[in-house]
Amino acid sequence: MSSSVKSIVVLTGAGISAESGIETFRAEDGLWANHPVDDVATPEGFSRNPQLVYEFYNQRRRQLLSDEIKPNAAHTALAKFEHDFPGFFLLVTQNIDNLHERAGSQNLLHMHGELLKMRCLNSKMVFDIQEDIDFDSHCRCCRSPGNLRPHIVWFGEMPFHMNQINIALEACDLFVAIGTSGNVYPASGFYQTAKIRKAHTAELNLEETGSTFDKHVYGQATETVPSYFEALLSA
Numbered sequence: 587m588s589s590s591v592k593s594i595v596v597l598t599g600a601g602i603s604a605e606s607g608i609e610t611f612r613a614e615d616g617l618w619a620n621h622p623v624d625d626v627a628t629p630e631g632f633s634r635n636p637q638l639v640y641e642f643y644n645q646r647r648r649q650l651l652s653d654e655i656k657p658n659a660a661h662t663a664l665a666k667f668e669h670d671f672p673g674f675f676l677l678v679t680q681n682i683d684n685l686h687e688r689a690g691s692q693n694l695l696h697m698h699g700e701l702l703k704m705r706c707l708n709s710k711m712v713f714d715i716q717e718d719i720d721f722d723s724h725c726r727c728c729r730s731p732g733n734l735r736p737h738i739v740w741f742g743e744m745p746f747h748m749n750q751i752n753i754a755l756e757a758c759d760l761f762v763a764i765g766t767s768g769n770v771y772p773a774s775g776f777y778q779t780a781k782i783r784k785a786h787t788a789e790l791n792l793e794e795t796g797s798t799f800d801k802h803v804y805g806q807a808t809e810t811v812p813s814y815f816e817a818l819l820s821a
Contacts, residue, residue: 591786591818592673593758595751596664597776599680601765601792602807606658608683609649627740636721636732643736644718647701650683651716657689660764660811665690667815676754678747680766680773682738697745697773703737712737745772755779762788762814765807768795790814 600608625631626642649655668675668691677694679686682701686694704715706725713726713734725733739745755761761780768774768789777787777799789799790810803810 591759594760595676595754595758597678597763599766602660603681603683605808607655640720657685658808660807661685661689663812663815678751695747699738704734705737707733756783758785760786764790768797
């Protein structure tokens, strides 16, 4: 590997999990699994109809926990690279699934939250959860019904871990975006933050996004990610 690359930040989006069977469920018509985004992915939607929001994420959680959903070769390649790379490696994901963890990734930040966690509206405590939940479910800390919400960053809310992510972006030598459209702020500006600090930037995506990365690699994530990171280790 080139001795000039000592610090790497990788961003993953829905494209890396799509090949594992995870529904991206965000369509061009503004619907998420046939629901308007405002109904299931905003604080206002949760206030209006919490039961609808609970059921929406219950369905996503059931899918994630089904036997059919497993990490794919792209998830595994990133975990292997993290293990073998001697420098600093940070994996930031926009995905709310746990496929990176299941593949073995360790230095990982979920900027949009996690499907297998819930948060108390009163104490802000976060709990692991695998079962369905509804408005009558009791919070573990305050023991009150109706006080739990999905630990998901909704539209209009600030993504998690932004200070830690920005520090890593400003210090990295290489930034790689995988399977993300580049349309959602603030993640859409990550590569620009890295470029300002003279990092090399690469995009691994199914199709062109129009972003001005230094390098573009197009194809299925299960093919492009293993080959790109294997070449990086041997460079």
